[in-house]
Amino acid sequence: MVMFEARGVRQETMRSDMHPRHGMMAGATHDELAAQKYFLGLRAYANGRLMAQAVEACNDQIIPQMGERDPENEKDRTEVLRKAEELPIFQNWGALLRTSQELMWDYVADTVDRQLDELEDKFRSIENPAGSLTLNPELPNPEYLALVDQHIQPGGYLHDAGGEDVRAGAIYDRGAVLYGLGRAGGLNDMRGHTLCAFIQDGFGEMKPKRILDLGCGVGHGTLALTDLFPDAEVHAIDIGGAMLRYAHARAESLGKPVHFHQQDARRTLFDDRSFDMVTSEILFHESSRKAMPAILKEARRVLKPGGAMCNLEVPLRYKGMDMGSVVVRDWQNYYNAEPFWGSLGTVDLEKAMVAAGFKRVVKGFQPRTSNFAGERGRLTHQDPGGGMLSHWLVFGGHKE
Amino acid sequence: MLFAMLTALLGEVSVVRERLDTHERLLEKAGLFGKDAVDAWLPDAEAEAERAPIRERMMNRVLRYLEEDMEPAAAGGELDRISKKVQHGDV
Incomplete structure (x- = not known):
């Protein structure tokens, strides 16, 4: 971020x-x-x-x-x-x-x-x-995450x-x-609600029974998914053990049933065709050029035929931006310890989804909302501008 | 720049100092305690023990920059090296 x-x-x-x-x-x-x-x-x-x-x-x-x-x-x-x-x-x-x-x-x-x-x-x-926590302290840290302290958070x-x-x-x-400067929602879940709104607008016909949330962190987005699909079994993975312990305790304090696992999104331990939906929220800009396609491929592997992957990302788009505005953003690659941040702004996400085998790929901009069930704007495919104060970048696709 | 920032910071501290003075005067007027009572007050061992880490933390926070080499990574090309790795598919 x-x-x-x-x-x-x-x-x-x-x-x-x-x-x-x-x-x-x-x-x-x-x-x-x-x-x-x-x-x-x-x-x-x-x-x-x-x-x-x-x-x-x-x-x-x-x-x-x-x-x-x-x-x-x-x-x-x-x-x-x-x-x-x-x-x-x-x-x-x-x-x-x-x-x-x-x-x-x-x-x-x-x-x-x-x-x-x-x-x-x-x-x-x-x-x-109501949920569970499965840690694997032996799991090696991916090199692209171990190289820097993300957002210069110490450690x-x-x-x-x-x-x-x-x-x-x-x-x-x-x-x-x-x-989030007070705009991230009461439970830091504005992005999670915006992702849920995307799922409703872009994949509204789906009623997933089993969901996997990738790179869940402390579960900011994961918990919104439990509200959208209260009958689903929700699993969430992350690399960080301390993150996951906190996520588990946080979810339990709110009475939300989530099964947290310490796993690598590039190679999870889940069976082939075991989920109806795979989700992510601001995951990919913390990944790398090499990790991103591996994560997409892995998501497709664990999806059942008929399942879908739905993602929310930062709406960073360099195309058409003046160079001064571009370089103050690219500066973050180096000085806010987000080495893939700027590059993701130039990745063709639709192409990446297609290359991983997804069909009927959707990409668009979702108006930010802190309540997917309330009054909110609809998914748009035209770039509305305005950055993340107004819209988030969303993309997804089906496994046929 | 550092001089200008320190000057501005001094301005802020002056405002806080003056406000504290106002508080002391108003407290005295209200019959509670005044400047003399503040000056005469001696912290006991417990209060001192509680104050020391506050002072230490403040000093560490402001002065730590003297001990940190702020740009070793940029100067040594380390940030460039990391960015290239992540952006070009080594990791």
Whole structure:
């Protein structure tokens, strides 16, 4: 996820969303909340005026020197970025954004570490779970995830001290509240609801009995699926053990039955043709050029004939964007530890689905919603623009 | 830039200091306690023990940048190397 879109933070929403909505969310004290609100102001400043000036300086000073460049060409992007990095305003923007991101994790870690024992106790004392948790501590980390700490979260998504460790999940969940700037939904589930809306609009005839959610993290999207299909058996996999312990405890505190497994999405342990639907939510931009097709192929393997895969991704589209706006986004590859982020913006997702064997492939833009069952916009196939404040990129296909 | 930021930060601290002063005066006016009571108050061992880590944490947070080499990866091409790996199919 990119460190953008900070303008227009609604303070009212922010206040209410910064308090626990489920049994595992680490609640903040007065001072912790004050620090986290300071972060929001810092982020809004960096991504508001400062970023606009960095973009403008790049377009006005770098592009005339270098000539027109193709936003979809990686070499062009990198060359412009390297030149832009010499501009003082670009350096100031980058330094402030990076510092704000480091502070964010620092502030969130304060809140989580203060009550880590209690959170681990909650995990330890789950009674009569509606779902389950199957860990595999021997599972090797995929190299593309082990290379960096995602979003510069210290230890990344994968850090796992074993035992009852839930820290990576607790930090990620609380961090996501801040990261989403109050617009991620009460349970950080706005994207999950948007994915559900896509399933309704694009695959409305389906009544899956068994669902597999890939790269579930702490289950932000997974739980929305249990609301859309209350009679389905929902399974969810992720690599991070501490993420999954937290996800399990979080789901149980909300009474949602989900079966969590520590597995690699490129090669799961599930049988051929064992699911009716496979889903993912902002998974692929954390993968790699090589992993993405492997994950799609694996999804098709575990699907039953007649089943479908449905995905939601960040609507990053470089085509037609001015070069300044492109390079402030490509900057994230390097300084927000998301090495595949920019490249995914140029991948032909429909082609990738077809190459993995999917038929009747659907790609479009889904208006964001925090309640798929309420009043909401419909799936559109025309690029509406507006970024993730208005629409998310969705794609899916059938196994025939 | 650092100078300008520090100057702005000083401005913010001044505002907070003044507001604290206002609080002390209003508290005194309300018959609770005033500046003298604050100055005369000595923290006991328990209060000191609680304050030390607060001070330490604040210092670590602000001063840690002195100990961190902020751009080793960029300078050494490490970030480029990682990005190429992920973007071009090695991993």
